[in-house]
Ligand SMILES: CNC(=O)c1cccc(C)c1Nc1nc(N2CCN(c3ccccc3Cl)CC2)nc(N2CSC[C@H]2C(=O)NC)n1
């Protein structure tokens with residue numbers, strides 16, 4: 001199974017490369033990889049397993065973070081509503097593409113963290129608040145899904161990894177906490 005030792009850290013060249021699209025039909029290898037990426041996120045969010053395996057919590061993971069320059073991301077966003085325990089997003093996305101986005105922007109009030117960045121980089125990462133992503137799922141079906149707020153931030157962070165972009169590339173160097181008008185700050 002995937003653990004932190006499999007995740008490359010900033011400085012590794014693959015994190016700055018553009019990942020290659022995956023071919024269809026999906027290979028067993030690419031399907032298995034997606035499943036293992038989701039399993040990692042599940043383990044990372046399980047207090048017992050995360051401690052056992054020394055995993056940092058994450059809600060998204062991109063194949064380049066495993067030194068695999070393929071356009072594959074896994075997203076597991078847990079529900080925060082005890083009434084509805086189902087995850088908000090539980091998906092492996094092959095060749096994801098942001099096909100449209102809102103003018104309105106948003107950012108996480110606490111800034112962004114990344115499993116490939118072993119340091120705190122303070123500052124707002126301002127991104128479109130709503131996006132539409134076209135992708136192929138593990139069953140080989142073409143999908144189009146809309147995301148907003150926290151989910152949209154996570155998807156964009158992971159798609160950035162496929163294009164060699166790190167979250168702190170978006171932080172305003174003059175004033176990391178500068179806010180443009182109408183940016184939604186997500187707490
Ligand atoms: C510097 N300040 C901060 O990091 C930061 C600080 C405070 C709050 C937030 C909200 C911050 N920001 C931030 N927190 C997260 N998590 C919160 C903890 N959680 C988690 C942890 C353990 C079990 C289950 C879970 Cl659910 C996992 C997810 N995740 C991301 N990102 C950026 S988009 C991709 C996503 C990612 O998965 N990163 C590894 N950012």
Ligand code: NI
Pocket residue numbers: 113114115116157161
């Ligand atoms: Ni990351």
